[in-house]
Amino acid sequence: MAGSHLSVVIDLSPSQWHLSSLHQPYPLDISAFISQLLAFLNAHIAFKHENTLAVFGAFPGKSTLLYSSADPPAETPSNDANYFPPLKLVDSTMMHRIVQNLETLTQNNGDDKAPSALVGALTKALCYINRLTLEFNAATTNATEGLEPLALPDSRILILSVSPDQTASYIPVMNSIFSAQKLKVTIDACQIYGPDTVFLQQAAHLTGGSYIYLERRDALLQYLTMAFLPPPSVRQTISVPTQDKIDFRAACFCHKNIIDVGFVCSVCLSIFCQPVPVCSTCRQVLLTKFPFKTLQRLNAARSSLPSSPSQPRNSSAPSSPQKTNGRTPSRTEAPLGPGGLPHSGSISLNNSTTNGAISSR
Structure with missing residues (x-):
């Protein structure tokens, strides 16, 4: 050996x-x-x-x-x-x-x-x-x-x-x-x-x-x-002490802050803490433009998320989707990107799925 x-x-x-x-x-x-x-x-x-x-x-x-x-x-x-x-x-x-x-x-x-x-x-x-x-x-x-x-x-x-x-x-x-x-x-x-x-x-x-x-x-x-x-x-033959819970949060590419919920570019997988119209990472290679209606819907969903996974949801948040211009936003309205994911999708970085956010695991 x-x-x-x-x-x-x-x-x-x-x-x-x-x-x-x-x-x-x-x-x-x-x-x-x-x-x-x-x-x-x-x-x-x-x-x-x-x-x-x-x-x-x-x-x-x-x-x-x-x-x-x-x-x-x-x-x-x-x-x-x-x-x-x-x-x-x-x-x-x-x-x-x-x-x-x-x-x-x-x-x-x-x-x-x-x-x-x-x-x-x-x-x-x-x-x-x-x-x-x-x-x-x-x-x-x-x-x-x-x-x-x-x-x-x-x-x-x-x-x-x-x-x-x-x-x-x-x-x-x-x-x-x-x-x-x-x-x-x-x-x-x-x-x-x-x-x-x-x-x-x-x-x-x-x-x-x-x-x-x-x-x-x-x-x-x-x-x-x-x-x-x-x-x-x-x-492999002994029990080594370690930690059971792992924090899988990431840091956003724009402000370098550790975030719970981020917006991910579907082309280069860059993470942003706020929805952006153009990805600042891959725009030199492929200009990635995100639909304005998709950004509005994702921003509204982000505002209704709790501040942390352990805190309860705000009771003042509406229980049903808000209507805009007489219509109820539908999840299928967003054009899909590679892999069937919406452009600038919202991904949850704390192992939980809320308001249609995609779990990281």
């Missing part, structure tokens, strides 16, 4: 970690986090000799590679009988580069409150795994015989986040999810501080990984060991 590769993406936003250290009843500062993270990484390295590791740091405005077992640093750790040399190398290299990047951020007067480059670190992790996959295929006979390239066995990415969702990064996150599916890479996510992240939930669900919201942050090492240490091949 081949070894398992683990790429870890850690959120190193100083402002968010400062808030995490003040949060009660379970405060967790960045020093305690790194200490428990290093113990988890050492466990992965010691689990099997063939296991490989890569750690990427997401700092405010930039992402960088902190450690790679495929490209070990030139310096060697000092001889110490109390430390196993490979584990000592991981600890010393990561601590040195984290401190170096934080000092550089301070010296350059960088904005420590800027959003962390979590998507950039995730993209670099996927590129790193793709490079290992190419090297793995070059070392096998399948590549020389012209057979289909093999995926790197048991490759996975673990994202440790303390920042909320960045709605502007919705499209890059979805592209990363599709790339992970193509490479057969499992994405695990752990939200250590802050609200639940919609995008990380979807990334873990669509790639067969686990998403955990950390409620007891003083037990971080136990969460990491029990949920994220077993490789994907072992998880």
Whole structure:
């Protein structure tokens, strides 16, 4: 059995970690986090000799590679009988580069409150795994015989986040999810501080990984060991904790806001929070015009929807369709687009179907 590769993406936003250290009843500062993270990484390295590791740091405005077992640093750790040399190398290299990047951020007067480059670190992790996959295929006979390239066995990415969702990064996150599916890479996510992240939930669900919201942050090492240490091949025989409910909402392409109900272009599937006469995404390729009567009917249906799935419908809403010009709007009046769907159809993004909205599942 081949070894398992683990790429870890850690959120190193100083402002968010400062808030995490003040949060009660379970405060967790960045020093305690790194200490428990290093113990988890050492466990992965010691689990099997063939296991490989890569750690990427997401700092405010930039992402960088902190450690790679495929490209070990030139310096060697000092001889110490109390430390196993490979584990000592991981600890010393990561601590040195984290401190170096934080000092550089301070010296350059960088904005420590800027959003962390979590998507950039995730993209670099996927590129790193793709490079290992190419090297793995070059070392096998399948590549020389012209057979289909093999995926790197048991490759996975673990994202440790303390920042909320960045709605502007919705499209890059979805592209990363599709790339992970193509490479057969499992994405695990752990939200250590802050609200639940919609995008990380979807990334873990669509790639067969686990998403955990950390409620007891003083037990971080136990969460990491029990949920994220077993490789994907072992998880088929054990029960890995995960979250039952997944938030499938998306971000609109116009204002980058996470929405419950959106209007979808039938040509390029772009999502908008309001009905638009012309799709702003595919108009350069195919001018998609939506009938004005269809937009009026969809806008009227949207105004009668409840504000959230858990809230009851407004009692002041009419129980029967409103009449315009003496006629009752009919659903069949709208011209149909590809696949039998109306142009600029209304799609529900919260797994519910209301007022003729199309469920996303």
